Amino acid sequence: MSDSKKTRRPKGDGSIKFDPEKKKWVARITAHRADGTPYRKTFEGKTQRETAQKRDEWKALHDKVPAGKREMVYLSDYIMTWMQNVKKGSIKLTTYERYLRDVKTHIIPSVGNLRLINLSTSTIQTELCNKMRDAKDCNGNELYSFSAIRNAFNTLHSCLQYAVDVGDISLNPCDKVQLPTERKANTKQISPLSDDEAKQFLMACEMGVSQYEWVYKLILYTGLREGEACALRPDDVNLENGYLSIHATIIPNIDSETGTRAKGFVYQNSTKTKKDRRAYFGDAARTLLIERLKSCPNGCYLANKSQTPVNLVYLGRQFKKVCERANITTNHTLHDLRHTCATKLVQSGTDAKTVSAQLGHSNIKTTLDYYVHPSENDKANAMRSLNWD
Template identity: 25%
Template sequence: MSKKRQYGEGGISEYRTKAGPRYYIKYMALRPDGTRSAVLKRGFVNRREAASALRAELRNLETGQWVDVSKQSLSAYLAEWLDGQRLAPSTLSSYQKNVRLHIDRHIGKTPLDRLTGLAIDGWMRKLERSGRADGAGGLSARTVRYVFTILRSALADAVKHGHLAVNPTDRSTPPTASQARPPEMQAWTAAELARFLGWAEKYDSDMAVAWHLLAFTGMRRGEALALRWRDVDLEAARIAVRRSVGLVKHKGEGEELVEGPTKTGQARVVDLDAGTVERLRRHRAVRGALSPELIRGTAVVLGDLEGNHRHPERFSRRFLGHLKRAQRALGDDRVPTIRLHDLRHTHATLLLADGEPVKVVSERLGHASATITLTVYQHVHPGMGKQAATRFATLLDEASEGRPAE
């Protein structure tokens, strides 16, 4: 039976379920549209729990903190949320793909007001066990953390706009940053890089320019593929990195290459060595002989023979194909397997190992701060630790030699 309360205090009532008696609370609230109507919440296991929830709701009403929580499904809300985001096309495409594959399929039908930290934990554990879209097992901790970050951001906006009172992801346990660490990076030694570039020059000089440019500047793949001749100043021996090209995939509509800003949104200037300048001069002359259109200011430096951007993923596969051929010719131990992106890591690692200031390396890479460079390159290149130990011992030996005898 309902316990009698004064008007405006709300009420608590009991109802029967297969699991036993449960309680619901009911109170009047002013909706955002100005109408006044009853709010009902069910599922409390005892009267004490229901009374506590009712007091909290009434307190929020009195202080103006009450939120008319949404019963909209999570999928419907996320679709609206994504439509309102100002993101780079490639980032938006990634968000849409991950929402579709890893959120909508599992918890998309859940009403916003029924999402709990416990339910979100269960969802993440399921992704870890069997979340792959192809049914071949679970997702990595890194991917689960990435998808969780998307959901957390979306639900934070739901709280901000009054659709939720609290963010349920605040009460959940995603994979830690340590568990979600990216795969260990690989970097070539100077000798290994020189062997590969020397082989590539003889095998395919057109693509060798691309591998050389990436290794000698530390540019990201998308930045190199977006480079235009107007960005290259061969007289001053420098290039301006202003944009990046990325692959955007649309469900049911194929894919497209889209130019946008660099990863940090900031342009930068990268100085070139004399050898790289000379290679770019030869590359420009060869392309100009094919067609004047290929060396206009707006022409893409590393474009295909029709002047179009190269497909980023095919570009990476082509590097791996060249690397395998180089390994057959030179030996696996002389040019170990790395990814295309590891040319960037090689650039940074070799410079840092040789004592180049972190700030200089950070600026060449286009990191937002030198702190990021230090964090990414905490590892030491083979031999760096030994060099540091030798230097320290030398400092002490020199100090001892100059110290007056006791």
């Protein structure tokens, strides 16, 4: 008879076994709600290891405080632990960085010193939302946009909803908070270049104002996102069939451990929508690409003919200089070039579905809602043609 003994699971690990009906591994532990009452917490996964990992991650977040006392934790500690153990790895690194920035810049300074049990709707309303709404810069202008307030609020709401779901608090105090009305007058309006402005801009791109003039022209001719255009390499160009292979982008360099921005930008081998596509080009872009391919070494980025990614911040700043040289007085952003391409395609008779595919939108509604900008002439001409004769 063997002297070996069956290893006992650590206390609190509960049970874990395969469920033949669900065809999944299921782990169960005894947890406690905010009022101290026990309940069975279940975790499911395709493998035993995955299921155990989900259980352990949940326990890591909750075992630091005695059962039934987690509502006594300070929000600053709770939300940072939630970010590390729940959100990290479940969202894109760039999104995680934005969440973390909202937490450190807005949430913790305003309500982080309160315990979960002391958080109330009125406190969140006055200390977070209303203070951000009323904040002014040195010139007396609103310091935060509606989207900035909404993003910070949504991050807090998501954290506290998790606390409700796992039984750490009974109600989410964010549920009754009223966000301020969006200030339409101060909302950044998307403004595609007019035909005259586009011609002036292209002329300015021949004057040597910026080292990135090639990139600007390519975006205007193809409608690519800035990061996609800067991620292109010679192997991504198919001159024979007239298309670019879009499968990557340039993103800010974010430390995967801390979730904070590091120096520079990096190559990401996937697009914003996680879908590869072909972006077709016409004669103007073909000429542009042929000339660039002659001087760009293999393995380098077409945007700067270097193995180091373009700094997208500098790309945006240089765009303003080209606009100034072109005598364009409208306050355009670099992203407006992409909108200009989309608007021109629609005005030329291209159907919205084709435009959406060229731009790489996951939903045609995005194209119709945000990228189709009828001009005043378009609207006037449409009404002139309206008759019942």
